[in-house]
Amino acid sequence: xxxxxxxxxxxxxxxxxxxxxxxxxxxxxxxxxxxxxxxxxxxxxxxxxxxxxxxxxxxxxxxxxxxxxxxxxxxxxxxxxxxxxxxxxxxxxxxxxxxxxxxxxxxxxxxxxxxxxxxxxxxxxxxxxxxxxxxxxxxxxxxxxxxxxxxxxxxxxxxxxxxxxxxxxxxxxxxxxxxxxxxxxxxxxxxxxxxxxxxxxxxxxxxxxxxxxxxxxxxxxxxxxxxxxxxxxxxxxxxxxxxxxxxxxxxxxxxxxxxxxxxxxxxxxxxxxxxxxxxxxxxxxxxxxxxxxxxxxxxxxxxxxxxxxxxxxxxxxxxxxxxxxxxxxxxxxxxxxxxxxxxxxxxxxxxxxxxxxxxxxxxxxxxxxxxxxxxxxxxxxxxxxxxxxxxxxxxxxxxxxxxxxxxxxxxxxxxxxxxxxxxxxxxxxxxxxxxxxxxxxxxxxxxxxxxxxxxxxxxxxxxxxxxxxxxxxxxxxxxxxxxxxxxxxxxxxxxxxxxxxxxxxxxxxxxxxxxxxxxxxxxxxxxxxxxxxxxxxxxxxxxxxxxxxxxxxxxxxxx
Amino acid sequence: xxxxxxxxxxxxxxxxxxxxxxxxxxxxxxxxxxxxxxxxxxxxxxxxxxxxxxxxxxxxxxxxxxxxxxxxxxxxxxxxxxxxxxxxxxxxxxxxxxxxxxxxxxxxxxxxxxxxxxxxxxxxxxxxxxxxxxxxxxxxxxxxxxxxxxxxxxxxxxxxxxxxxxxxxxxxxxxxxxxxxxxxxxxxxxxxxxxxxxxxxxxxxxxxxxxxxxxxxxxxxxxxxxxxxxxxxxxxxxxxxxxxxxxxxxxxxxxxxxxxxxxxxxxxxxxxxxxxxxxxxxxxxxxxxxxxxxxxxxxxxxxxxxxxxxxxxxxxxxxxxxxxxxxxxxxxxxxxxxxxxxxxxxxxxxxxxxxxxxxxxxxxxxxxxx
Numbered sequence: 001x002x003x004x005x006x007x008x009x010x011x012x013x014x015x016x017x018x019x020x021x022x023x024x025x026x027x028x029x030x031x032x033x034x035x036x037x038x039x040x041x042x043x044x045x046x047x048x049x050x051x052x053x054x055x056x057x058x059x060x061x062x063x064x065x066x067x068x069x070x071x072x073x074x075x076x077x078x079x080x081x082x083x084x085x086x087x088x089x090x091x092x093x094x095x096x097x098x099x100x101x102x103x104x105x106x107x108x109x110x111x112x113x114x115x116x117x118x119x120x121x122x123x124x125x126x127x128x129x130x131x132x133x134x135x136x137x138x139x140x141x142x143x144x145x146x147x148x149x150x151x152x153x154x155x156x157x158x159x160x161x162x163x164x165x166x167x168x169x170x171x172x173x174x175x176x177x178x179x180x181x182x183x184x185x186x187x188x189x190x191x192x193x194x195x196x197x198x199x200x201x202x203x204x205x206x207x208x209x210x211x212x213x214x215x216x217x218x219x220x221x222x223x224x225x226x227x228x229x230x231x232x233x234x235x236x237x238x239x240x241x242x243x244x245x246x247x248x249x250x251x252x253x254x255x256x257x258x259x260x261x262x263x264x265x266x267x268x269x270x271x272x273x274x275x276x277x278x279x280x281x282x283x284x285x286x287x288x289x290x291x292x293x294x295x296x297x298x299x300x301x302x303x304x305x306x307x308x309x310x311x312x313x314x315x316x317x318x319x320x321x322x323x324x325x326x327x328x329x330x331x332x333x334x335x336x337x338x339x340x341x342x343x344x345x346x347x348x349x350x351x352x353x354x355x356x357x358x359x360x361x362x363x364x365x366x367x368x369x370x371x372x373x374x375x376x377x378x379x380x381x382x383x384x385x386x387x388x389x390x391x392x393x394x395x396x397x398x399x400x401x402x403x404x405x406x407x408x409x410x411x412x413x414x415x416x417x418x419x420x421x422x423x424x425x426x427x428x429x430x431x432x433x434x435x436x437x438x439x440x441x442x443x444x445x446x447x448x449x450x451x452x453x454x455x456x457x458x459x460x461x462x463x464x465x466x467x468x469x470x471x472x473x474x475x476x477x478x479x480x481x482x483x484x485x486x487x488x489x490x491x492x493x494x495x496x497x498x499x500x501x502x503x504x505x506x507x508x509x510x511x512x513x514x515x516x517x518x519x520x521x522x523x524x525x526x527x528x529x530x531x532x533x534x535x536x537x538x539x540x541x542x543x544x545x546x547x548x549x550x551x552x553x554x555x556x557x558x559x
Numbered sequence: 560x561x562x563x564x565x566x567x568x569x570x571x572x573x574x575x576x577x578x579x580x581x582x583x584x585x586x587x588x589x590x591x592x593x594x595x596x597x598x599x600x601x602x603x604x605x606x607x608x609x610x611x612x613x614x615x616x617x618x619x620x621x622x623x624x625x626x627x628x629x630x631x632x633x634x635x636x637x638x639x640x641x642x643x644x645x646x647x648x649x650x651x652x653x654x655x656x657x658x659x660x661x662x663x664x665x666x667x668x669x670x671x672x673x674x675x676x677x678x679x680x681x682x683x684x685x686x687x688x689x690x691x692x693x694x695x696x697x698x699x700x701x702x703x704x705x706x707x708x709x710x711x712x713x714x715x716x717x718x719x720x721x722x723x724x725x726x727x728x729x730x731x732x733x734x735x736x737x738x739x740x741x742x743x744x745x746x747x748x749x750x751x752x753x754x755x756x757x758x759x760x761x762x763x764x765x766x767x768x769x770x771x772x773x774x775x776x777x778x779x780x781x782x783x784x785x786x787x788x789x790x791x792x793x794x795x796x797x798x799x800x801x802x803x804x805x806x807x808x809x810x811x812x813x814x815x816x817x818x819x820x821x822x823x824x825x826x827x828x829x830x831x832x833x834x835x836x837x838x839x840x841x842x843x844x845x846x847x848x849x850x851x852x853x854x855x856x857x858x859x860x861x862x863x864x865x866x867x868x869x870x871x872x873x874x875x876x877x878x879x880x881x882x883x884x885x886x887x888x889x890x891x892x893x894x895x896x897x898x899x900x901x902x903x904x905x906x907x908x909x910x911x912x913x914x915x916x917x918x919x920x921x922x923x924x925x926x927x928x929x
Contacts (some may be wrong), residue, residue: 322827326670329827437678439670439827443834444682448689454700455693468700470567 057120059139262494284419325438350435568699573778605783608751719816752902
């Protein structure tokens, strides 16, 4: 049966309209949403035509417009045909003179027509010609552009990706008005035939990176792609690692800035999550706010997130190893407080920590899956009522509740959900190793995780870069976020033009004299030549020298 | 294609390769021999280390694409190369004794006295094997983190002990005599020789060969700076008499450090930083010993011999650290003789042979470049 279908799909149309209609019906069957609209040309009633489209995927206005033109203005076509109205000439003339839709193609391949119909295009089959006109009429109802649900910002754009691939590419295109911006297309999925777009900035993306992305995408053989998550798992560098080596985001501004930094974006139809590659681990700890707020607050909150990362990864393990093995390391007053809380607890501290961690994960998962109002109730009951009751019943110590809650909050401070999950996942082996072997277990497991992370690469780039391997020029946007007027060079990943800022971008107030003028701020007074001009000149020269030196250093660094 | 590491990574590996044992165990040996002058002795050995790294760099630079085994084969044939490989294996087998003693005694004696010894050996085995399985580049990247840890550890120890530092404890300088101080530097030389012998294997993998010498010198110089801080603080805070009483003197130092009244014990944090350096020593010893065995048996890759080599090294290490007295005797006598004879002997021998076969080297280089 599939062979027969394959045979029909690879065949071509004939001059007989009835056999063409039968062929399409045989392939697509009689689904209720498959619409067949017959018509005749008003001036040449003997020539039949038929439109095939899928209801719900099309823009009815486009089809009405085309139909009206075909029926009522057929005289012009007939006149333009040299001989009898038939064959390629007929379809070519309809396409050229009659249809004023934005995109019209023609093909004699059955596969093209079927793909078009199933994607929301309209196939126009006309008698006496083996060519089918494929009219772009896509217009399915789609969710409007909304604020991203998983990556919210205090300051910054509020638009997020939708399930429509073209809307998504347009959201990025609006931010990159560079003629070198490219969006290439391919289809993945034998049955789903999902549209996948690869976007990059030509000349900025590293040589070979785009080809590598396309190569990895091209080797995917799968029946259906429902979300970009499928693609992510099929192209990543380390499939057995808990770390994610491809970034996914709902934010167009994030994708645009990634493209400016030389990355490649992968858009998947029907998914509001766009993938960007290559990815560095530290990227997952950076939020869009960092760049939109002033650099001091951006840096402060970024540092907070680094602290959150450390807490999220190590806090329960350190607590367990200190309580179980190295009590002498805890300051005495603190040790006494903890001991008084643990006096009635029947479980060893490792078990206590595991119970609490698993309970927390359960509550988080339940809160996420429940309908929103119920989810909130579950969170309140779980965190407050059960937590309080567990402490009072002597099942867990108050200090453990604090530790687990702090760890949970810290893990939610990590902006990327995927990265936050990776950290939560590796926390467990670390916790078990610390609880069983103390410092030795913690150090061993931490080292194994570190070696693993150090060995990872994302599309050829070291995963822990720019920390190790150390890239000096990328340090401006790593632990801290330098002011925009200091971030004068592009990321090391980006190729082509190295400088992103003009010279002397540090803002400064106008000279003091302006303040004294009545019309202050309107026209700065002309500079008077003075003795100090020489100094100013020399300081300017020295600034240029420093800048030249810096540039040389940057080039060296790149080499 | 050979794995390439940057010059920065090479420097970081040198620093880590030396640091853990040099501050952990060597200082006790120096204190027992020259008392207050242990820091002077450390400076002397650093200077000797710089001299040796320059010699090794010069030797390897003659044929920059060949490591020391390949150069030996070029100079005097396969058998000579295998003898050199055997010497290297013996060197790193003995070196592992000091490395594992550093790792085990720091953790077992001060944090987990009741844990079985085998547990520490197994942990070292697993981490070392896992690390070198990914190769030199990953160790190089880890070494960069190691340097950060070393800096953090040094800052913590300064913060915790400077308030009790008495400069008069350092006086008089050369109390035990200039020659004795110089002679005592042999203990610390064994640490530097681990780095120079490692460099003889690793250098062809380092990016810019024009700056090998400079990188090596800076690596040892910075390492020396990080290490010498400890004997100075130990003398000024603990006094050399107290330092001499301990096998792992640096832990006693760390234990006595405190910041204010609340943070009176933070050696756990310091050991966490220290562990990276100790682990890099373990990994690099495994790696160098595996490469030596690979060359000894003429294998194409070192990976198949990682596990057997690590088992031999860990077996030897287990026997050694089982008894503190045996370990101390080994580190202060046997290891010193082996390290000095092979560590100084092999590079100097190759330096001399290289002068005799200058034309052969030149011809090979010309052929390689053409």
